[in-house]
Amino acid sequence: MREAGRIGVTELAGLTGASEMTIRRDLEVLADQGVLERYRGGARSLLLRGEEPPFALREQEGLDVKRRIAAEVSGLIADGESVVVDSGTTCLEVARVLEQRRLTVMPLSLHAVNALAGAPQVTLLVPGGQPRPGELALTGQLTTASLAALRFDTAVIGCCGLTAADGLTAYDLDDAAVKRAAIASARRVIAVAAAAKLSRTALAFVTPVAALHAVVTDDGAADEETDALAAAGVTVRKV
Amino acid sequence: MREAGRIGVTELAGLTGASEMTIRRDLEVLADQGVLERYRGGARSLLLRGEEPPFALREQEGLDVKRRIAAEVSGLIADGESVVVDSGTTCLEVARVLEQRRLTVMPLSLHAVNALAGAPQVTLLVPGGQPRPGELALTGQLTTASLAALRFDTAVIGCCGLTAADGLTAYDLDDAAVKRAAIASARRVIAVAAAAKLSRTALAFVTPVAALHAVVTDDGAADEETDALAAAGVTVRKV
DNA sequence: GCTTTCGAACATGTCAGATGTTCGTTATGG
DNA sequence: CCATAACGAACATCTGACATGTTCGAAAGC
Numbered sequence: 001m002r003e004a005g006r007i008g009v010t011e012l013a014g015l016t017g018a019s020e021m022t023i024r025r026d027l028e029v030l031a032d033q034g035v036l037e038r039y040r041g042g043a044r045s046l047l048l049r050g051e052e053p054p055f056a057l058r059e060q061e062g063l064d065v066k067r068r069i070a071a072e073v074s075g076l077i078a079d080g081e082s083v084v085v086d087s088g089t090t091c092l093e094v095a096r097v098l099e100q101r102r103l104t105v106m107p108l109s110l111h112a113v114n115a116l117a118g119a120p121q122v123t124l125l126v127p128g129g130q131p132r133p134g135e136l137a138l139t140g141q142l143t144t145a146s147l148a149a150l151r152f153d154t155a156v157i158g159c160c161g162l163t164a165a166d167g168l169t170a171y172d173l174d175d176a177a178v179k180r181a182a183i184a185s186a187r188r189v190i191a192v193a194a195a196a197k198l199s200r201t202a203l204a205f206v207t208p209v210a211a212l213h214a215v216v217t218d219d220g221a222a223d224e225e226t227d228a229l230a231a232a233g234v235t236v237r238k239v
Numbered sequence: 240m241r242e243a244g245r246i247g248v249t250e251l252a253g254l255t256g257a258s259e260m261t262i263r264r265d266l267e268v269l270a271d272q273g274v275l276e277r278y279r280g281g282a283r284s285l286l287l288r289g290e291e292p293p294f295a296l297r298e299q300e301g302l303d304v305k306r307r308i309a310a311e312v313s314g315l316i317a318d319g320e321s322v323v324v325d326s327g328t329t330c331l332e333v334a335r336v337l338e339q340r341r342l343t344v345m346p347l348s349l350h351a352v353n354a355l356a357g358a359p360q361v362t363l364l365v366p367g368g369q370p371r372p373g374e375l376a377l378t379g380q381l382t383t384a385s386l387a388a389l390r391f392d393t394a395v396i397g398c399c400g401l402t403a404a405d406g407l408t409a410y411d412l413d414d415a416a417v418k419r420a421a422i423a424s425a426r427r428v429i430a431v432a433a434a435a436k437l438s439r440t441a442l443a444f445v446t447p448v449a450a451l452h453a454v455v456t457d458d459g460a461a462d463e464e465t466d467a468l469a470a471a472g473v474t475v476r477k478v
Numbered sequence: 479g480c481t482t483t484c485g486a487a488c489a490t491g492t493c494a495g496a497t498g499t500t501c502g503t504t505a506t507g508g
Numbered sequence: 509c510c511a512t513a514a515c516g517a518a519c520a521t522c523t524g525a526c527a528t529g530t531t532c533g534a535a536a537g538c
Contacts, residue, residue, distance in 0.1 A: 009514080019498050024515070040505065040514060110356060110365070117349060117370060126349070126377060128367035128385040131356060138365060142388065146367040146381055248483080258529055263484070279483060279536065 001036065006044035033134075052160070052171050055111075055134045059089045062194055065218045066093040068239045069192050072216050073156055074098060076190060081153040084182045085112055087137030087175065088158035090192045098122065106150070108143070108178060110136035125150070132172070139174035147181040155186030157212075160202035162193045164228035167209050169202040176204035188213045195220035198229075209234055240275065245283035272373075291399070291410050294350075294373045297328045301433055304457045305332040307478045308431050311455050312395055313337060315429060320392040323421045324351055326376030326414065327397035329431045337361065345389070347382070347417060349375035364389070371411070378413035386420040394425030396451075399441035401432045403467035406448050408441040415443035427452050434459035437468075448473055 001007045009027070013020045027043045030036050033054050036043045047053055070093035077083060079102050085095050087109035095112035098105055099119040106125040107113050116124050128142030157179055161169040168191060170176040183189050183206075191212050198221050214235040217226065226236045240246045248266070252259045266282050269275050272293050275282045286292055309332035316322060318341050324334050326348035334351035337344055338358040345364040346352050355363050367381030396418055400408040407430060409415040422428050422445075430451050437460050453474040456465065465475045 020514085021499080021516085022497055025497085028516095110352065113349065114353065117375060120372075124370055125381065126365065126368055126370060128381065129365055131363055131365060133359075136356060142364065142367065142385055145384070145388065149381065149384065259483090260485085260530080261528055264528085267485095 001043065001045050002047075006042060008042035011042070055089065055136075059092070061089075063093075065194055065220075066090045067097075069194070069216050069218060070094040070097045072237055072239045073190055073192060074101065076214065076216075077101070077103065077154055079103070082106075082150075084108065084147065084150075084152045084155045084186060086156060086158045086179060086182060087112070087135060090194065091156060091158045094156050094192065106146075106152070108138055108182065110138065129178075132174070137172075137175055137178070139172075139178055143178050144181040147178070147185045150185055152182075152186040154188045154190060155182045157182060157189060157191050157206075159191060159193050159197055159206070161200035162191060162197050162209075162215070162229075163199070163201055163225065164209050164232050166201040166205070168206045168212065169200075170204045170206055171202045173204045176206045179206045183207055183211060190214045190216060192216050194218055195222075198222070198225040240282065240284050241286075245281060247281035250281070294328065294375075298331070300328075302332075304433055304459075305329045306336075308433070308455050308457060309333040309336045311476055311478045312429055312431060313340065315453065315455075316340070316342065316393055318342070321345075321389075323347065323386070323389075323391045323394045323425060325395060325397045325418060325421060326351070326374060329433065330395055330397040333395050333431065345385075345391070347377055347421065349377065368417075371413070376411075376414055376417070378411075378417055382417050383420040386417070386424045389424055391421075391425040393427045393429060394421045396421060396428060396430050396445075398430060398432055398436055398445070400439035401430060401436050401448075401454070401468075402438070402440055402464070403448050403471050405440040405444070407445045407451065408439075409443045409445055410441045412443045415445045418445045422446055422450060429453045429455060431455050433457055434461075437461070437464040 009020055009023050012023045027038055031038050034046060035054055036045050066089060069090060073094050074097045082104040084106045085091050085108065092111050092115065095107050095115045099116055099122065102121040104123040104125065105116055106127055107116060108127060110131050113126055116122050127138050127146035129138030130140045131138055159168045160171045170179060189212050193215060195218050198217060209229060209232045212234050215229055216237045216239065219238045221238055230236050248259055248262050251262045266277055270277050273285060274293055275284050305328060308329060312333050313336045321343040323345045324330050324347065331350050331354065334346050334354045338355055338361065341360040343362040343364065344355055345366055346355060347366060349370050352365055355361050366377050366385035368377030369379045370377055398407045399410045409418060428451050432454060434457050437456060448468060448471040451473050454468055455476045455478065458477045460477055469475050
């Protein structure tokens, strides 16, 4: 459906090998999530350009790349550090890796909070805030106030776009404010960004590239993008 | 084991009808939770007097009573109100009932946060803080600061002990501080307490009974206890 | 050294969730 | 207005995860 924009139930059943009833049931779930719209005989995508697909979909996508990035980030962090971990699916993988470490961690989404809630070695700090539906990213005055009250060794920040020219950008204005607060409260800032993010710019400006200390991306990143980042004084790691 | 303090594996197998292997496995889980200590041939309880059993056990106990109390509390709250809901198993049931309501809710434990995270009609406010292991009650400066920044219509407060003479008391000092902050931020305070709590006094003093507006308990509560509360000016409901 | 307990490994049972099938109902195009 | 295809409720079936039982070699305690 992502390729064609719309697709029929019978067609989907043929492609997947599942029965039409199962296709209908799955489409109903996705329609409830707001991903697509049903019409008689098929469904059409509701994802506009510039809009994020829902969390449940993004979480599965490129999981191996995210895990590699997360492992690299973990290697940049020393035992005993205090770390603030941003919202988003890549940062969720970072949180999952940090579960095994002896650290003080403040995650900025409830997904990551739950991932770390049982970790015996982690001192978990929960920020206040209003969780955005689906994403469960914590936002608002309570979140920025929680961040302003603390100082971290390292901030791990996700993004929707990252270029040398436009800096680090996000889709959501509230998220952007939280990211800024997290960056302001940390001595060192590590940005994580799958290769696709490096050629994009999203709506909300967060910070210029100069404020970042390191960027971890994957080996699919174009050299021209990473060279431009390096020229701005950022350490770039491709994994 | 609660009666005898210690018990043998063979004895437990005979009492329950389960195999010894199952008994061993279950005892291992409880030992990991810190409830008991294994020795060759049996196990002895590690629950000291005055100490709380772990969350997973308390959650199952008297579930029907807690649900009745929770339903009654929900009836005392009007649509559109802002409510702060305390930690603890009884308050978790309150949160589960409020999931269906149109309200602004700040839960004081991560269990309740998760219960409300998917509720479409609820405006969810997460307080900052450090979750206590198991309980996942949020505590500390961040929690009291989050509460101090807001004013609620109603606070639903749980307790470990509640008597007219000693007031509302809790086992944990940090919890007590959070409860006080919640009470200070609410116009109206509803205490929930299963009958057994009404004859008890725990370590940490929270507030005198006079600061409460209503107490919801169950029909197992002794009249002398509830009469004493009513004499202090509190509305008492037995369900 | 003997008996009892332990726990790893495998076999079995059980339950919830996903999937498939059937069939009466409903929407849409001609 | 009807014929046809799509729909979705109800039921049957499948499947995988988890709890339980069994066996047997190893370890602990007397």
